[in-house]
């Protein structure tokens with residue numbers, strides 16, 4: 001009889017050790033969920049980086065400087081004025097394409113009808129990122 005108890009005890013101990021082991025493995029698997037959320041960040045910062053190249057490749061720098069007012073407002077001041085939201089990205093992208101005046105003074109911004117909406121949105125994202133704010 002004693003032998004059976006010993007075997008049973010050993011068996012349950014082995015079971016306990018194994019179940020602890022498998023519990024630990026499970027936590028590790030769950031941990032793999034975290035990087036998934038970060039995937040959205042590179043795609044966003046990629047759009048911002050593309051926006052920066054687009055702004056540099058276009059005529060924007062004739063009138064805009066990242067931190068100084070030239071003819072147009074400093075793009076950092078634009079970033080500070082507006083919250084980094086999808087709605088403001090769309091609003092500024094439209095302004096880049098259609099031009100406009102009256103927000104920063106009477107000097108108008110020339111329209112850019114050749115810039116696509118997608119590119120204008122990337123530029124707007126770049127401008128809005130300049131004060132360090134993340135899109136929300």
Ligand code: HEC
Pocket residue numbers: 055058059060061062063064071072073078092095096100101102103104105106107108109110112123124127
């Ligand atoms: C001819 C000069 C000129 C050029 C070129 C120009 N801008 Fe502007 N931009 C302005 C002026 C002036 C304003 C202020 C307009 C106003 O007061 O509404 C402005 C405003 C803006 C604003 C803020 C709009 C708002 O409603 O607050 C953004 C964003 C902007 N420009 C981005 C760009 C980008 C990107 C380019 C290049 C594709 C560009 N600008 C090219 C003159 C220019």
